[in-house]
Amino acid sequence: MTEYALEAVGCGLRRRRGWALRDCSFRLPAGRVCALVGPNGAGKTTFLSIAADLLRPTTGTVRLFGEPPGGREARGWTALLSQDKALYKNFRVDEILRMGRELNPTWDQRRAEEIILQGDVPLGARIGTLSGGQRTRVAFALALGKRPRLMLLDEPMADLDPLVRRQMTDALLDDARNHGTTVVMSSHVVAELDGACDYLVLISNGTVRLAGEIDVITDEHRLLTAPDQDRARRQDLRGHVVVGTMTERRRLTALVRPRGPLPQGWQAGTPTLEELLLTHLSSTDTPPLITPSARVSSDGVLSPGGAA
Numbered sequence: 001m002t003e004y005a006l007e008a009v010g011c012g013l014r015r016r017r018g019w020a021l022r023d024c025s026f027r028l029p030a031g032r033v034c035a036l037v038g039p040n041g042a043g044k045t046t047f048l049s050i051a052a053d054l055l056r057p058t059t060g061t062v063r064l065f066g067e068p069p070g071g072r073e074a075r076g077w078t079a080l081l082s083q084d085k086a087l088y089k090n091f092r093v094d095e096i097l098r099m100g101r102e103l104n105p106t107w108d109q110r111r112a113e114e115i116i117l118q119g120d121v122p123l124g125a126r127i128g129t130l131s132g133g134q135r136t137r138v139a140f141a142l143a144l145g146k147r148p149r150l151m152l153l154d155e156p157m158a159d160l161d162p163l164v165r166r167q168m169t170d171a172l173l174d175d176a177r178n179h180g181t182t183v184v185m186s187s188h189v190v191a192e193l194d195g196a197c198d199y200l201v202l203i204s205n206g207t208v209r210l211a212g213e214i215d216v217i218t219d220e221h222r223l224l225t226a227p228d229q230d231r232a233r234r235q236d237l238r239g240h241v242v243v244g245t246m247t248e249r250r251r252l253t254a255l256v257r258p259r260g261p262l263p264q265g266w267q268a269g270t271p272t273l274e275e276l277l278l279t280h281l282s283s284t285d286t287p288p289l290i291t292p293s294a295r296v297s298s299d300g301v302l303s304p305g306g307a308a
């Protein structure tokens with residue numbers, strides 16, 4: 001039976017200005033590396049904060065391996081690496097690692113030190129004297145040293161140079177491959193997600209628009225291209241779900257979810273992850289696409305045998 005690292009059922013959070021997250025339902029099978037994507041203000045940080053028990057949802061529930069995020073077990077299983085990386089500035093790096101060791105029964109000192117030393121960060125240096133990128137590396141060491149079952153990352157790599165981004169991505173993938181760690185990573189950098197992630201959750205306006213395996217979601221779409229001279233060609237797309245269209249150099253390109261045979265005279269290709277995300281990010285009225293493995297039934301009961 002499929003084990004789910006994360007299940008959200010009807011999860012919503014209301015802020016003073018309105019809903020930051022609304023009726024968010026999906027599930028994430030254990031061991032996946034999931035990209036959490038959405039425009040600014042979509043609700044990604046809000047969702048990750050609920051999963052890390054920093055915020056309580058106004059409606060619905062989130063479960064981590066079947067347990068509520070605030071429970072002792074779920075706290076032990078989860079590591080959150082957030083945008084602000086709160087680390088005590090007066091602590092030395094080795095003191096931060098000692099804190100990690102004392103707080104976490106599953107602590108892996110060798111792993112944490114490996115991450116620090118790979119970046120030539122002195123173990124005796126105070127956090128306050130480190131550069132932004134070096135601090136991020138310490139935060140990664142603290143999170144990876146915990147050996148969590150579920151790693152939540154909220155735009156963690158913004159201040160890292162490209163080489164260190166690659167090192168940290170490799171470290172995450174290593175953990176996913178060798179220890180079955182489930183990773184949820186929010187980022188605006190598609191290149192960072194492409195190749196690293198095999199699962200996708202796209203949130204827009206506080207609601208889930210896409211959720212599931214990246215290859216299954218990609219397979220549900222076609223990128224159609226036709227010369228734009230013939231305006232009637234737009235009519236060809238009737239009956240298909242059109243996520244978005246773009247005209248460039250007099251050629252019309254449309255990202256569609258086919259509903260029947262593709263129209264004659266159009267070239268059909270598979271969209272790249274970037275094409276898929278950019279088009280979905282600018283679309284507000286496309287019906288959500290949740291693949292079977294990510295689906296929660298409408299009455300809030302998890303659908304049986306949902307894994308694809």
Ligand SMILES: Nc1ncnc2c1ncn2[C@@H]1O[C@H](COP(=O)(O)OP(=O)(O)OP(=O)(O)O)[C@@H](O)[C@H]1O
Nearest residue numbers: 015016017020038039040041042043044045046047
């Ligand atoms: N502390 C807060 N008080 C009130 N509203 C907030 C607060 N934090 C976030 N919001 C609002 O909640 C909504 C969701 O914000 P959230 O930070 O979750 O988005 P995000 O997808 O992480 O955005 P970004 O990509 O810009 O980091 C936004 O409308 C935002 O203005």
